[in-house]
Amino acid sequence: MGKKRVIVLGAGGSIGKNSLEVIRRFPDRFELAGFSVHSNLEFAKTILAEFEDAQFVSTKKNDSNLKYEIDVEAVRQLIEKSRADIVINGIAGSAGLKASVEVIKSGLDLGLANKETIVEAGELIFKDAEKSGSTIIPVDSEHAAIFQLINAHKKENIEKIIITASGGPFLHSPKEKLGTMKLEDALKHPTWKMGGKITIDSASLANKALEVIEAVNLFSFPPEKIEVTVHPQSIIHSMVQCKNGEIFAQASPPDMKNPILNALSFPDMPEPFLKPLDFSQAIKLEFMPPRTDDFPMLALGFEAAKKGGAYPIAFNVANEEAVEAFMQGKIGFTDLADITQEVLNSDWTMKPSSYEEVYDYENRARAVALARILARNSSCNKIY
Missing domain, CATH: 3.40.50.720 (NAD(P)-binding Rossmann-like Domain)
Incomplete structure (x- = not known):
């Protein structure tokens, strides 16, 4: 070959x-x-x-x-x-x-x-x-892991998908300090080296929300059968729970070269790019529930996935514009979720039937998001 x-x-x-x-x-x-x-x-x-x-x-x-x-x-x-x-x-x-x-x-x-x-x-x-x-x-490391796990254990045997989240740079930050976090704080990811936008999404849990919606569409699982758990070490990339209660995990060092190599090699199993995990050394694995009250983007993503229609488009575009505004210093970190919520408050029930309609919904959601950002920015200018 x-x-x-x-x-x-x-x-x-x-x-x-x-x-x-x-x-x-x-x-x-x-x-x-x-x-x-x-x-x-x-x-x-x-x-x-x-x-x-x-x-x-x-x-x-x-x-x-x-x-x-x-x-x-x-x-x-x-x-x-x-x-x-x-x-x-x-x-x-x-x-x-x-x-x-x-x-x-x-x-x-x-x-x-x-x-x-x-x-x-x-x-x-x-x-x-x-x-x-x-x-x-x-x-995407999480979906690449789910892809492998479903191929190994058969979709009809799987009860639930469990997606892991690192928790981002603000994992242990108290809620009252989140509003004061600056761009440079949000860009300090503890385990992954990524671009600016996705690193901020990781800090707000918007990235995990997008991954939930993606998993719903990629693997035809309802959002009710998808769970998110925080795993700070980013060694377990995803898990599946089978109908008999057993849980299977995909584990590898946190490096995007592995899932890229797997994708390029599919359907063959490649030799490893990195050294596998060494279990002769102590390895710490922690799991904890996400703080959805403090980081509401995850709950908003689940809501968009459940409602369907154009809600996922509105969620994505609202977050995209809010992150851009945050990176430009126009809004604060906690404004990301507030703006996204305000955009989702509009009616997005119609389901797009063509790419042109998808792009139309993008434009509509973008206009609403930009208006909310401008209004918030104008209010701040009046105060100061």
């Missing part, structure tokens, strides 16, 4: 850089066929100097500085020119959905790190994947 030809979308991000590391480590098995960056052309030059035959595009639209806008035509051309076997989509946020749509329609296999694709348009994506023959392999 020849080398797998790989496209890496979002090569300048955390997932993208880890994907390149995996390709470097196994040059006899993987070849970089193509890659994209948003606007970091200097980084692109360094990749092209190393991988001379790789195709390259910038996904930044010439007429837009918005992070959630990408040049879809550039992605389409990259897919057509690269003659690839699989695409790793590491584009962050709702912008990654449009890239996923192009990959699925092309029939290429998709290693999916962009959870917003499944959160916002899971049903549409899976319908198109069935038509085109594309296989979707989760790259």
Whole structure:
């Protein structure tokens, strides 16, 4: 069997850089066929100097500085020119959905790190994947673990999915201090090296909320059969409870190169990228319930998953805009949940039946979120 030809979308991000590391480590098995960056052309030059035959595009639209806008035509051309076997989509946020749509329609296999694709348009994506023959392999560490566990223990035998959360940098912070936390505090993740947006989502538990919605759509489990537990060591990535009460876990060091390698190797079992856990040494594993009263984003995510319709879209977009405002210093940390709740208070019961409707709901939710952020920011300016 020849080398797998790989496209890496979002090569300048955390997932993208880890994907390149995996390709470097196994040059006899993987070849970089193509890659994209948003606007970091200097980084692109360094990749092209190393991988001379790789195709390259910038996904930044010439007429837009918005992070959630990408040049879809550039992605389409990259897919057509690269003659690839699989695409790793590491584009962050709702912008990654449009890239996923192009990959699925092309029939290429998709290693999916962009959870917003499944959160916002899971049903549409899976319908198109069935038509085109594309296989979707989760790259998110938790969903990659669930994917393996379901394949090993059969879905019909599984009663419940248990997703682990690190707890983020504010795991032990008292509630009264959360409102004073600054951006630099939220970016100090204790176990994972990730991009800024997802690190803040981890601090607020919004990331875990998105993972719950993603698991509902990926594995066709109702939210009532999905549980979240805080596991600060980030060694157990997910668990399944079978109908006989037994619980099976997937464990590995907290490094995204493992699930990326698994996705690129699917359906084969690869040799490990990292050293396995060493049980000749003491290993501490802790589990505790999440503090949902102090971190309400998780409960809001469960609520959106249960309501369905366009609520998951509204949740995702509201959080996306709130995080951007927090990173710009316009709102405080606890405002993230308040703004998301205010957006979810609108009616989002209609279920999108096309990608165009998904994008329309995105725009509507974004407008509501931006209005709430502006109102909150204006109030603060009046006070001070």
